[in-house]
Amino acid sequence: MPLSPVAAKRIFQDVWVCMRCNAKNRSSRGKKPGKCRKCNSHKLRQKKKGKKKSA
Numbered sequence: 326m327p328l329s330p331v332a333a334k335r336i337f338q339d340v341w342v343c344m345r346c347n348a349k350n351r352s353s354r355g356k357k358p359g360k361c362r363k364c365n366s367h368k369l370r371q372k373k374k375g376k377k378k379s380a
């Protein structure tokens with residue numbers, strides 16, 4: 326079952342992953358969180374849309 330665009334957006338667009346501790350940080354739409362909630366690092370990347378590999 327494919328993800329609906331809305332769900333995909335919610336899951337991928339608003340989630341930022343800390344590059345230091347890999348914590349996921351949720352943000353409001355279109356907004357980047359200022360810092361990691363766990364380690365206060367400013368190095369955050371957006372969670373990528375992972376395509377599932379078959380086999």
Ligand SMILES: [Zn+2]
Pocket residue numbers: 343344345346347348361362363364365366
């Ligand atoms: Zn962190």
